[in-house]
Amino acid sequence: MPTLAETWIQEGIRQGLRQAREEARQIGRQEGAATFILQQLRMRLGEIDIRTEERIRALEFAQLEQLAEALLKFAAVEDLAGWLAVHSTRKISDGSDLISPFEGHCDKDRHLKSSYDNLLFDSTGAIAVVTLNRPERRNALSLALMEELIDCLGSIGRSAELRAVILAANGPAFCAGHDLSEMQDRSIGDYRRIFDICTTLMTTIQSIPQPVIAEVQGIATAAGCQLVATCDMAVSCDAAQFATPGVRIGLFCTTPMVALTRAIGRKRALEMLMTGTPIDAPTAAEWGLVNRVVETAKLREATLALAERVAAASPLTVGIGKQAFYAQIDLDQAKAYAYAKEVMSLNAVADDAQEGIGAFLQKRPRAASKAAFSRRASSAAQSRHAAPPYASLRARKRA
Numbered sequence: 076m077p078t079l080a081e082t083w084i085q086e087g088i089r090q091g092l093r094q095a096r097e098e099a100r101q102i103g104r105q106e107g108a109a110t111f112i113l114q115q116l117r118m119r120l121g122e123i124d125i126r127t128e129e130r131i132r133a134l135e136f137a138q139l140e141q142l143a144e145a146l147l148k149f150a151a152v153e154d155l156a157g158w159l160a161v162h163s164t165r166k167i168s169d170g171s172d173l174i175s176p177f178e179g180h181c182d183k184d185r186h187l188k189s190s191y192d193n194l195l196f197d198s199t200g201a202i203a204v205v206t207l208n209r210p211e212r213r214n215a216l217s218l219a220l221m222e223e224l225i226d227c228l229g230s231i232g233r234s235a236e237l238r239a240v241i242l243a244a245n246g247p248a249f250c251a252g253h254d255l256s257e258m259q260d261r262s263i264g265d266y267r268r269i270f271d272i273c274t275t276l277m278t279t280i281q282s283i284p285q286p287v288i289a290e291v292q293g294i295a296t297a298a299g300c301q302l303v304a305t306c307d308m309a310v311s312c313d314a315a316q317f318a319t320p321g322v323r324i325g326l327f328c329t330t331p332m333v334a335l336t337r338a339i340g341r342k343r344a345l346e347m348l349m350t351g352t353p354i355d356a357p358t359a360a361e362w363g364l365v366n367r368v369v370e371t372a373k374l375r376e377a378t379l380a381l382a383e384r385v386a387a388a389s390p391l392t393v394g395i396g397k398q399a400f401y402a403q404i405d406l407d408q409a410k411a412y413a414y415a416k417e418v419m420s421l422n423a424v425a426d427d428a429q430e431g432i433g434a435f436l437q438k439r440p441r442a443a444s445k446a447a448f449s450r451r452a453s454s455a456a457q458s459r460h461a462a463p464p465y466a467s468l469r470a471r472k473r474a
Contacts, residue, residue: 106132106410107417108139110402112146114395117284120152121233125278130159138162193220194227195245201238201386202379203231203285210246215254216298221272225279232283238386238393240283241378242306243290249315252297252331270330273298277305277334281401284394286385290378291315291365294353300364301331304338307397309365310378311356317364320351337404339363389427389441 109132116123116131123131134142141162149155190196195206205227207214214220231237244250253269280287280302289302289309294316303309303317319335321328328335328348336344339362347354356368369377385393399418403411422428434441 105136105139106402107399107414107421108136108143109134110398110414111395111418111421112139112143114284114398115143116146116149116155117232117282118391118394119146119149120155122229123152127155127159134162191223191227193217194223196227198237199379200383201236202382203234203237203240205231205240205242207242207244207250210244210248212254213248213251213294214244214246214299215251216273216276216302217254217257218269218272220254221276225272225276228276228279228283228287231285232279235390238285238390239382240285240287241290241382242280242287242302243375243378244292246293248293248299249289249291249295250299250302251294252299252301252321273301273330277301280305281307282398284390284397286382286393286397288378288382288385289365290374291356292371292374294318296353297321297328298331300347301328301334304331304334304364308381310374310381311359311365311368312371312374313356313368314371315356315359315368316353317347317356317359318351318353319347320353322349323351335364389431391425391427392422392431395422395425 113123113128113131131139131142142158145158146155149158191208193207193209195204195208197204197206205224207220207224209215209217209220228240231240253273258266258269286307289306291303291309291311292315293312295303296318297320300317300319319328319331321331332344332348335347338344339347343362346352354362354364356365359365360368366381367377395418399415402418403414406414431441
């Protein structure tokens with residue numbers, strides 16, 4: 076029999092565990108609501124800049140409920156800015172005022188550009204094909220190329236017609252990493268700008284709702300390898316190679332390390348990073364850097380087939396799932412489950428989910444996607460007295 080002191084200790088541990096689980100549940104619920112709201116805002120208004128995203132994630136759960144009700148009435152980012160100016164009082168990490176001019180926001184009405192200096196853009200049905208087009212420089216990521224790629228992907232992310240993206244390249248190399256001709260005898264400010272833009276590029280790939288599939292036809296090194304690791308999926312030809320050789324020239328591949336480690340794990344990433352030795356395509360598939368390897372002649376066919384399979388699903392569901400995947404991947408299990416169940420609950424009330432469930436039960440084809448919010452949410456937008464999209468969450472919170 077445990078002593079009285081041991082019983083008290085055990086009860087204290089149990090109480091601590093209960094409190095930790097409750098905190099994880101609350102944090103997960105708040106993160107889930109914030110992520111879902113950001114997804115809806117991007118679909119309605121276009122790209123949301125990083126500062127605004129941080130402001131939204133800093134809101135309390137009750138404020139997120141209010142924002143969920145209000146966002147259906149937003150027609151432009153200025154509406155969101157006005158709402159945040161009234162309802163948000165917290166400051167972001169750098170201490171600056173939360174009222175921002177939405178620096179770098181892209182107008183949602185701007186059409187996709189068909190012509191770039193360093194890229195080619197085309198589409199096949201609902202599939203966007205973006206091709207790196209600096210073959211004479213082995214498609215090195217110059218500042219101009221990265222900025223064009225950010226612009227192009229951002230525009231694709233605002234498109235309701237495009238449902239998947241293939242990122243391809245012209246020439247014998249997929250991408251040779253950063254353009255070293257832009258990295259000699261520069262100031263630390265110049266280097267910071269290069270890596271800031273590179274980070275924005277990688278973040279953009281994972282933040283747009285459409286899955287981005289790398290089509291790797293040749294060698295991908297350094298930031299080029301990072302590009303492959305960052306893409307949501309990748310298909311490689313059997314002749315491709317992958318490497319992070321920066322250690323050999325005295326510039327460790329530190330930013331590529333972030334994406335590479337998350338794709339293939341610590342030990343394998345460290346082997347690539349510390350030796351600079353290339354790996355072949357079958358090894359890349361075995362390690363999880365690419366999804367599959369095919370013959371060079373069948374590369375576009377295989378990549379397009381994967382993209383079309385993705386594009387056949389509901390774009391709302393895919394967009395929610397993609398954002399939820401990246402949001403939960405670095406959480407511990409308790410927080411990940413708390414977050415995921417909240418997002419899935421919100422997803423379940425969407426028209427696309429209800430239509431898909433009904434089609435499955437009735438053994439009929441699923442109708443095309445129509446709207447981001449459920450019929451219940453749309454009705455709420457038409458009447459100030461109707462229950463908001465988060466009414467069920469509010470009722471559970473009171474209970």
